Amino acid sequence: MAGYLFNRLWQSVVLLVIVSIIGFAVLNLTPGGPLSQFALTPGMTQEAMDRIAEQMGLNRPLPVQYLDWGWRLLQGDWGTSYRDGQPVLDVIGRHITATLLLMGTSTAFSIAIGTWIGIHGATRPYSIFDYTVTIGAMVALSIPTFWFGLVGIYIFTLELGWLPAGNMYTIGDGSVLNYLHHLIMPSLVLSLVNVAVWSRYMRTATLDVINQEFVKTARAKGLTERRVLMKHVVGNAMVPMITLAGMQLPSILGGALVTETVFTWPGMGRLFLDSLGYSDYPVVMGLLMVSAILVLLGSLIADLLVALVDPRIRVS
Amino acid sequence: MSALAIPAHTSWWRSRGVRRFARHRLAIIGLVMITLLTLACIVGPYLLPYDSLYIDLRARFAPPLTGYHFLGTDPLGRDVAARLLEAGRISLLVGFFAMLLSTMIGTLIGVVSGYYRGAVGATLMRIVDAFLSFPSIFLLLALAALLQPTPIMITIIIALTSWMEVARIVEAEVRSLRERDFVQASRMMGLSSAHIMFREILPNAIGPIIVAATLTVARAILLEAYVSFLGYGIQPPLPSWGNMLNGAQQYLSTAPWLAIIPGITITIAVTSFNFIGDGLRDALDVRSDHM
Numbered sequence: 001m002a003g004y005l006f007n008r009l010w011q012s013v014v015l016l017v018i019v020s021i022i023g024f025a026v027l028n029l030t031p032g033g034p035l036s037q038f039a040l041t042p043g044m045t046q047e048a049m050d051r052i053a054e055q056m057g058l059n060r061p062l063p064v065q066y067l068d069w070g071w072r073l074l075q076g077d078w079g080t081s082y083r084d085g086q087p088v089l090d091v092i093g094r095h096i097t098a099t100l101l102l103m104g105t106s107t108a109f110s111i112a113i114g115t116w117i118g119i120h121g122a123t124r125p126y127s128i129f130d131y132t133v134t135i136g137a138m139v140a141l142s143i144p145t146f147w148f149g150l151v152g153i154y155i156f157t158l159e160l161g162w163l164p165a166g167n168m169y170t171i172g173d174g175s176v177l178n179y180l181h182h183l184i185m186p187s188l189v190l191s192l193v194n195v196a197v198w199s200r201y202m203r204t205a206t207l208d209v210i211n212q213e214f215v216k217t218a219r220a221k222g223l224t225e226r227r228v229l230m231k232h233v234v235g236n237a238m239v240p241m242i243t244l245a246g247m248q249l250p251s252i253l254g255g256a257l258v259t260e261t262v263f264t265w266p267g268m269g270r271l272f273l274d275s276l277g278y279s280d281y282p283v284v285m286g287l288l289m290v291s292a293i294l295v296l297l298g299s300l301i302a303d304l305l306v307a308l309v310d311p312r313i314r315v316s
Numbered sequence: 317m318s319a320l321a322i323p324a325h326t327s328w329w330r331s332r333g334v335r336r337f338a339r340h341r342l343a344i345i346g347l348v349m350i351t352l353l354t355l356a357c358i359v360g361p362y363l364l365p366y367d368s369l370y371i372d373l374r375a376r377f378a379p380p381l382t383g384y385h386f387l388g389t390d391p392l393g394r395d396v397a398a399r400l401l402e403a404g405r406i407s408l409l410v411g412f413f414a415m416l417l418s419t420m421i422g423t424l425i426g427v428v429s430g431y432y433r434g435a436v437g438a439t440l441m442r443i444v445d446a447f448l449s450f451p452s453i454f455l456l457l458a459l460a461a462l463l464q465p466t467p468i469m470i471t472i473i474i475a476l477t478s479w480m481e482v483a484r485i486v487e488a489e490v491r492s493l494r495e496r497d498f499v500q501a502s503r504m505m506g507l508s509s510a511h512i513m514f515r516e517i518l519p520n521a522i523g524p525i526i527v528a529a530t531l532t533v534a535r536a537i538l539l540e541a542y543v544s545f546l547g548y549g550i551q552p553p554l555p556s557w558g559n560m561l562n563g564a565q566q567y568l569s570t571a572p573w574l575a576i577i578p579g580i581t582i583t584i585a586v587t588s589f590n591f592i593g594d595g596l597r598d599a600l601d602v603r604s605d606h607m
């Protein structure tokens with residue numbers, strides 16, 4: 001187990017280094033680069049540009065810049081925002097909670113609904129329910145998330161007036177109920193794709209388990225069908241689902257970005273777009289790194305959970 | 317699409333029951349829908365009385381099915397139907413060429429890393445993993461914001477952020493094929509590695525590649541819609557399905573059709589490609605890792 005743990009940690013560190021190289025290359029090798037924001041200032045001369053480049057260390061060779069940047073990153077110095085001069089980590093820290101809240105609510109909801117749909121479909125394969133859900137999932141995967149959000153706003157805010165169109169809370173009203181009221185629509189919209197994915201995988205996982213010998217044994221012992229399903233089938237089908245939950249993280253994070261824009265949700269997605277608009281490179285770079293770290297952390301935790309639950313992995 | 321029809325005539329297929337048949341029917345529905353949509357986008361703009369750029373200020377915000385504009389008009393009085401079809405040309409072309417490019421990148425990297433299992437393969441697959449660690453929207457937006465967002469550039473950027481799936485699928489396929497007897501025989505005959513990789517092994521992995529490519533078109537159309545909706549994709553006055561939705565949110569209460577019509581069109585196009593991909597997966601008997 002310790003060996004597995006060490007191996008898995010080491011892999012994540014290697015991946016994080018490659019991720020940082022890709023991120024750094026994306027922002028520094030593209031035309032314009034970090035200097036382009038100054039080029040638009042009226043009266044900017046080439047000498048002044050050179051001086052700024054000199055001051056910011058942008059005239060050094062790229063590998064040197066990368067190592068310098070990486071070294072500071074490790075020490076917790078992620079640079080300062082071009083927009084308001086605040087440390088990047090502080091800026092991101094102020095937005096990360098909103099995103100995690102949105103993702104957490106949506107994930108919990110998707111897992112609950114998706115698991116139920118998956119099991120229900122797998123125990124009645126090729127029924128009308130199973131068939132409808134299969135097609136429904138494929139259509140759900142094809143709907144642009146932001147458009148689904150717009151339709152939601154049109155129906156539930158403009159036509160019915162039940163739910164707020166955006167923001168995290170009404171100014172002047174900080175009650176939990178008010179937060180929840182604002183959370184409903186964005187988290188449900190974000191859930192659409194995840195329910196579809198989760199239910200399809202859950203169906204496959206359940207079908208894989210349901211035909212195995214130990215399930216037949218459980219039935220032969222005279223257990224009720226419900227007990228067989230709950231105790232023997234679902235428990236085993238959930239193991240691969242832990243890995244899936246980890247693998248789904250990038251797409252949930254990406255979905256959150258789009259959802260946040262539609263619902264003016266003050267999370268990392270909105271911050272990312274705003275920072276792009278201001279060419280705020282340190283923040284953009286920081287967000288790329290934070291999102292990759294979240295994703296790697298997610299899959300690491302998922303793998304460790306699977307190793308804890310499944311004794312076969314500990315051995316190999 | 318004879319590949320779709322073949323299983324219907326063989327007897328093994330009947331035993332697989334109603335669901336498979338239904339799934340193939342979905343694939344055919346998808347194929348018909350996408351053909352009609354493509355034809356409409358190619359021919360339509362010539363048949364409509366309005367140009368997609370013609371501004372009729374007296375007919376601003378005309379709702380669909382009223383007056384002379386079948387699908388209504390936008391805030392500048394431009395015909396929504398004309399813009400939708402013109403946008404379809406761009407969005408479908410971007411989707412198709414992004415698929416071509418990303419399949420080529422993915423196949424190349426997948427074949428090489430599956431064939432050279434040692435350090436080369438491991439390094440390449442780590443790079444694939446690293447790319448998969450970014451939410452692709454983040455990377456896509458960052459690139460689109462930094463580069464000139466012409467349709468060609470958007471196509472390239474989408475391809476650069478969506479080749480990893482194909483690479484993984486091809487890598488797994490090649491890794492299992494490389495130990496087969498026919499590959500050993502080719503090696504014995506002294507054929508070059510490049511010849512073995514691309515002429516001997518690759519043709520045997522074509523099924524999964526076709527399926528993945530079809531699903532990549534769906535994905536690419538969605539990605540174009542996302543970046544253009546957020547304002548970093550195809551730039552107006554050139555219409556795309558995504559950028560038609562860009563300004564739609566602010567007119568949601570007064571002109572909801574501006575949001576609804578392009579959104580439904582995107583959903584139809586993407587659903588069609590997903591249906592086709594799913595049908596092909598069954599027809600080509602590709603084992604399903606995803607669903």
